Amino acid sequence: MSAKTRRKPNLRVKIISMGNSETGKSCIIKRYCEKRFVNKYLATIGIDYGVTKVTLKERDIKVNIFDMAGHPLFYEVRNEFYKDTQGAILVYDVSDRSSFEALDRWMEELNGEIGNKSEVDSIVVCVCANKTDLRRQVDESEGQLWADARGFHFFETSALSGDGVNEMFQALFEGVVKTCENGGKREPITTQLGYTKEQIDAIQRLKNAKNDYERLGLAPGASKDDVNKSYRKLAVLLHPDKSVAPGSEEAFKLLVAARTSLLKRC
Numbered sequence: 406m407s408a409k410t411r412r413k414p415n416l417r418v419k420i421i422s423m424g425n426s427e428t429g430k431s432c433i434i435k436r437y438c439e440k441r442f443v444n445k446y447l448a449t450i451g452i453d454y455g456v457t458k459v460t461l462k463e464r465d466i467k468v469n470i471f472d473m474a475g476h477p478l479f480y481e482v483r484n485e486f487y488k489d490t491q492g493a494i495l496v497y498d499v500s501d502r503s504s505f506e507a508l509d510r511w512m513e514e515l516n517g518e519i520g521n522k523s524e525v526d527s528i529v530v531c532v533c534a535n536k537t538d539l540r541r542q543v544d545e546s547e548g549q550l551w552a553d554a555r556g557f558h559f560f561e562t563s564a565l566s567g568d569g570v571n572e573m574f575q576a577l578f579e580g581v582v583k584t585c586e587n588g589g590k591r592e593p594i595t596t597q598l599g600y601t602k603e604q605i606d607a608i609q610r611l612k613n614a615k616n617d618y619e620r621l622g623l624a625p626g627a628s629k630d631d632v633n634k635s636y637r638k639l640a641v642l643l644h645p646d647k648s649v650a651p652g653s654e655e656a657f658k659l660l661v662a663a664r665t666s667l668l669k670r671c
């Protein structure tokens with residue numbers, strides 16, 4: 406058999422972008438397709454459509470990219486474009502917490518428009534924590550946990566520097582091709598993070614709380630007993646010898662300091 410006849414048939418796939426406006430969806434796509442970054446914000450009006458070609462596992466793949474406008478104003482335009490999607494990049498901006506908090510709403514929109522659970526479950530989703538070159542409001546562990554809980558890929562990216570962008574698209578295309586070869590069934594992703602949402606929430610609270618009572622999850626004026634009880638619970642959760650959750654060590658130090666200072670006041 407010649408090399409030509411051995412090649413697998415070409416594929417055509419449909420990819421969409423989702424996420425709040427200004428999170429960097431168009432810039433991530435531009436970085437991948439054109440290897441450049443545009444600093445000026447040019448809002449996508451409704452939808453931008455583009456085509457690119459990739460070769461993966463001896464297969465030529467024509468990728469149709471539907472880059473959606475994130476602004477609510479464009480819902481009526483973009484809602485037409487969800488059907489027949491095989492891969493999605495779901496983008497938030499690490500320097501804007503509200504864009505991370507909006508991820509569930511984007512999944513609701515996708516679910517609502519497709520309206521068929523098994524079709525939604527077959528879509529390969531890459532969550533992109535974008536703008537990692539800026540000052541963060543969302544830790545990597547929070548995004549990773551969100552994606553992990555839903556069986557999605559997770560990548561930290563910067564369209565500005567290019568970090569993570571090629572790796573993210575590579576995983577997206579590989580996932581989509583595998584799904585096609587698998588008769589439309591998405592392969593489960595197992596990351597086994599080794600930490601829980603409870604740990605990440607506790608670390609966030611210790612880092613961001615306005616005072617020591619809040620750090621321990623207590624009301625102002627809590628008793629010595631309450632302080633010790635809460636301390637013990639959090640210490641078990643976050644002790645750096647036991648916890649592999651990122652930020653445990655720093656959070657544990659904050660916990661010890663908060664307990665010491667509160668006990669002096671009791």
Ligand code: GTP
Pocket residue numbers: 424425426427428429430431432433443444445446447448449450473474475476535536537538539562563564565566
């Ligand atoms: P809509 O089309 O309105 O939904 O927005 P979008 O998500 O496509 O955002 P776009 O790619 O247009 O980028 C929005 C702004 O963020 C632009 O000013 C970009 O220059 C900037 N931007 C995008 N990615 C990055 C990044 O990784 N780092 C930094 N610092 N800025 C970025």
Ligand code: MG
Pocket residue numbers: 430431432447448449472473474475
């Ligand atoms: Mg855009």
